[in-house]
Amino acid sequence: xxxxxxxxxxxxxxxxxxxxxxxxxxxxxxxxxxxxxxxxxxxxxxxxxxxxxxxxxxxxxxxxxxxxxxxxxxxxxxxxxxxxxxxxxxxxxxxxxxxxxxxxxxxxxxxxxxxxxxxxxxxxxxxxxxxxxxxxxxxxxxxxxxxxxxxxxxxxxxxxxxxxxxxxxxxxxxxxxxxxxxxxxxxxxxxxxxxxxxxxxxxxxxxxxxxxxxxxxxxxxxxxxxxxxxxxxxxxxxxxxxxxxxxxxxxxxxxxxxx
Numbered sequence: 129x130x131x132x133x134x135x136x137x138x139x140x141x142x143x144x145x146x147x148x149x150x151x152x153x154x155x156x157x158x159x160x161x162x163x164x165x166x167x168x169x170x171x172x173x174x175x176x177x178x179x180x181x182x183x184x185x186x187x188x189x190x191x192x193x194x195x196x197x198x199x200x201x202x203x204x205x206x207x208x209x210x211x212x213x214x215x216x217x218x219x220x221x222x223x224x225x226x227x228x229x230x231x232x233x234x235x236x237x238x239x240x241x242x243x244x245x246x247x248x249x250x251x252x253x254x255x256x257x258x259x260x261x262x263x264x265x266x267x268x269x270x271x272x273x274x275x276x277x278x279x280x281x282x283x284x285x286x287x288x289x290x291x292x293x294x295x296x297x298x299x300x301x302x303x304x305x306x307x308x309x310x311x312x313x314x315x316x317x318x319x320x321x322x323x324x325x326x327x328x329x330x331x332x333x334x335x336x337x338x339x340x341x342x343x344x345x346x347x348x349x350x351x352x353x354x355x356x357x358x359x360x361x362x363x364x365x366x367x368x369x370x371x372x373x374x375x376x377x378x379x380x381x382x383x384x385x386x387x
Contacts, residue, residue, distance in 0.1 A: 145194055145195070145196050145197065146189065146194070148194070148197040148203070149189050149192060149194030149197070149292055150185050150186070150189045151203070151207065152203075152206050152207060152210050152292045152293070153185045153188055153189050153192065153210070153287075153292060154181055154182065154185040155206075155207040155208075155210045155211045155214070156210040156211065156213055156214035156283075156286070156287075156292075157181040157184050157185060157188075157214060157283075158181055158211060158214065159210070159211035159212060159213065159214030159215035159216075159218065160214035160215070160217055160218045160279075160283055161177050161180065161181055161214075161218070162214075162215060162218065163214075163215050163217075163218030163219045163221075163222055164217070164218035164221050164222065164279050165218075165221055165222050165224070165225045165267065165270065165275070165279075166267055166270065166271060166275070166276060166279075167180075167218075167279075168218065168222070169267075188284070188287075191284075192287060192292060194292065194293075195293070197293060198293055201293070201295055205295065206292070206293060206295070209294070209295065209297060210290075210292060212297065213286055213290050213297060214283070214286075217279075217282055217283060217286055218279075220308060220311070221278075221279055221282070223308070223311050223312060223315070224311055224379075224380070225263065225266055225267070225270065226315050227314055227315045227316075227317075227318035227319050227322075227379065228262055228263055228265075228266035228318070228319075228322065228376060229259050229262070229263045229266075229319075230315055230316065230318070230319030231262060231318065231319040231320070231321070231322030231323045232258045232259030232260070232261065232262035232263060232322075232323075233258075233259045233319070234319055234320065234322075234323035234326075234327065235258050235259075235262070235322070235323045235326045235327075235361065235365070236257065236258040236259055238323065238326055238327050238330045238357075238361065239258070239326065239330065239357050239358050239361035239362075258365075262322070265372075265373075265376070266376055269373060269376050269377055269380065270380055273377060273380055273381070275380065314379075318379055321375060322372060322375065322376070325364055325368045325371075326361050326364050326365065326368075329360060329361070329364045330357055330360065330361060333356060333357065333360055337356075
């Protein structure tokens with residue numbers, strides 16, 4: 129294979145330069161698609177992801193105006209470093225959506241639906257029903273607001289911060305620590321903000337049922353709570369849905385600039 133590429137390089141002098149650059153750009157795109165929100169969904173076929181990565185490679189490589197590949201650097205090292213950079217960018221964006229999933233988990237637990245679990249093909253783990261629903265709602269809002277544009281804008285900018293033939297990753301530039309700390313710390317805060325209406329409503333219901341259990345001990349409050357919590361929680365969710373969409377939209381806008 130190496131001999132074939134060498135012979136092609138003799139016939140087409142520019143082939144080696146473009147092929148090497150395209151191979152490394154393709155590696156960064158693979159890492160990015162593997163971890164970036166929306167694109168990392170297992171519902172998207174692997175062939176589709178590879179085709180998208182190849183198409184984007186063909187589009188992005190000419191924009192880089194690549195020089196000849198360095199002779200003293202291993203191509204495997206360059207491929208690995210660029211895959212890692214793409215994965216870092218995708219993971220930072222994925223953290224933004226974790227807050228939405230955390231809010232769904234809190235609501236699901238408070239409504240007494242912890243036993244109602246489904247398989248999440250993206251993480252290959254069991255997840256709650258409401259967490260799954262709210263996460264999909266957040267993904268739809270993310271796409272509608274132009275989240276994919278933010279992701280690819282960050283990816284294109286990464287080529288300026290970390291060129292394709294660089295061998296030292298400038299972590300202080302690729303990973304904005306202040307931004308990452310702010311996003312990570314907001315996972316719990318945003319989750320509570322999403323779940324707070326249901327949490328307060330169910331807490332009020334628990335107080336009322338507690339008063340009933342003291343005034344009328346013959347009433348089986350424990351069974352009533354299993355009956356009322358899911359119904360009451362679902363009613364609150366329907367009522368606050370427009371406000372919930374607005375909260376999620378504002379949250380995405382506040383973290384739209386990954387770089």
